[in-house]
Each structure stands twice: as C-alpha cells, then as structure tokens.
Ligand SMILES: [Zn+2]
Ligand SMILES: [Zn+2]
C-alpha cells in the first residue's frame with residue numbers, strides 16, 4: 001500500500017471527526033454494514049494512524065507535533081534530540097504541524113484491547129492513558145522469581161501455570177499446606193513456591209517464600225487474586241502457622257496480580273515468619289524446615 005499522503009488527504013477532505021465516528025459506531029452496532037464499510041474505512045484509519053506514528057522513532061505523536069521545512073513530521077521527543085530532519089537533513093527550525101494535530105484531536109479509536117472485550121472508543125489523546133488501565137489488558141504471568149513474560153487473560157494463565165510451570169492446583173477455599181525445605185540457613189531471595197486455589201469460581205495464588213527482611217532471614221506467605229483489584233477486595237483470607245501451643249496468624253485482603261509479586265512482598269502485606277520462629281515451629285534439628293500453613297478464603 002502506498003504510504004501516507006493519499007490517505008491523509010482523503011481523511012482531511014472528508015471531515016475526519018464525523019466520518020470516523022460514524023463508521024466506528026456503525027461497526028459496533030451493525031454486523032452487516034461492517035463488511036462493505038470497513039474496508040475503505042480501515043484503510044483510511046490505518047493511513048491516519050500511520051501518519052501519527054513518528055517516522056523517526058515509530059512512537060505515537062502527541063502535540064506539539066513538529067515538521068521540517070519540507071514537511072517531514074517528527075515527534076516532540078525526536079525534535080529535542082535532532083537538530084536536522086532525520087529524513088531529509090534540512091535544518092529543523094521550529095515548525096508545528098497543526099493540521100496533523102487537529103486530525104489527531106478529531107479521531108476516535110477503539111482501545112487496543114478491543115479483541116479482548118473492550119468496546120469503548122477513545123479520543124486519540126486519551127487512548128494511551130486508558131490502555132494503561134484498561135480492565136481488558138492482559139495480565140502477566142503471576143509465577144514469581146522467573147523472568148516469565150507470558151501474558152493473557154485469566155483462563156489462559158491458569159492453563160499456562162499448570163502446563164508450563166507445573167503449579168499445583170487445588171479446589172476449595174481452605175488450605176492446609178506443608179512446606180519442607182532443606183538447608184533453611186541458606187536464605188536466598190529466590191526461594192519461593194506457588195499454589196493456585198480455585199474457589200468461588202475464581203483463582204487465588206498462595207505464595208510462600210524465603211527472603212531477607214532487612215538483614216533478618218524470614219519466610220512469608222500471602223495470597224494474590226487472579227483478577228482486578230476491585231474484585232480482589234470482595235475477599236478476605238487468613239493464614240496460620242504454629243506448633244506447641246503457639247501460633248502466628250494473618251488476616252488480609254488478597255492483592256490483585258496486577259500488583260507484582262515483588263511489590264506485595266516488599267509491602268509486607270502477608271504472614272511474615274521470622275526464621276527462628278519458623279525453625280521452632282519445625283521442631284527439627286534445624287537442618288530442615290517443615291512448616292504447616294493453614295488458611296481460608298471467604299467472601300466479605
Ligand atoms: Zn519520534
Ligand atoms: Zn525533512
């Protein structure tokens with residue numbers, strides 16, 4: 001496809017605001033109009049979209065959009081970096097591209113997560129802001145420690161945890177989990193475990209790990225919710241660990257997996273067991289850590 005100029009002209013001449021709005025609306029409302037309209041429309045929206053991509057850094061352009069004396073556009077960041085036009089080497093000067101800024105202003109675009117269920121349209125300048133917090137944006141894999149960068153919706157990630165990380169899956173809202181670790185004196189930040197619980201038709205991640213609390217070795221258990229924070233707040237959980245008539249207990253609100261594992265840990269939002277106490281509860285020779293963590297999740 002021939003880039004840019006023809007598509008740009010086409011849109012400017014036919015009043016982009018009304019046209020884009022109307023067509024996108026039609027797309028949303030009517031499946032039949034879609035096929036005949038969308039080809040041409042997609043073409044021009046795609047064209048305008050391309051024009052709003054900085055030719056130098058490929059990022060989306062926001063005002064002030066600049067151009068060189070020969071009309072090559074570039075974004076505000078690239079304008080700061082370059083003295084001469086990266087395309088034609090002409091000295092840049094200080095020329096705004098108001099026409100393109102206006103076109104951008106008039107555009108309404110679907111969220112980039114439309115295929116994942118987000119049905120709203122957004123003005124060009126609000127789109128990026130929305131997408132950062134779009135509830136339909138994919139979640140990242142909640143498996144800690146690794147550099148796993150798999151993303152997807154919850155059912156996809158549950159399958160991924162099971163198949164690719166061999167994570168234990170449990171049904172039910174109560175748990176009784178035994179953690180055994182040899183050499184408990186080697187506390188590495190990377191020692192951790194994950195179990196997934198299915199309850200109330202939702203999934204919860206129970207994390208257990210060794211880490212350094214300041215300079216003191218400790219263990220920590222906490223629950224994360226596989227979903228949005230607003231839904232996570234509808235639940236409460238308790239965790240308990242103990243032996244010999246002594247007990248540590250934690251009651252908390254599960255954290256959404258939108259909050260990284262590390263963020264939750266560093267905020268100490270969970271059951272923290274100092275190592276000495278953990279070894280006491282283990283009742284062994286100190287060569288092996290054996291902790292029984294029990295707990296429950298319920299709806300508030
Ligand atoms: Zn740029
Ligand atoms: Zn130029």
Ligand SMILES: [Zn+2]
Pocket residue numbers: 111112113114118119130131134135136
């Ligand atoms: Zn969205």
Ligand SMILES: [Zn+2]
Pocket residue numbers: 141142143148149150160161164165
């Ligand atoms: Zn993963």
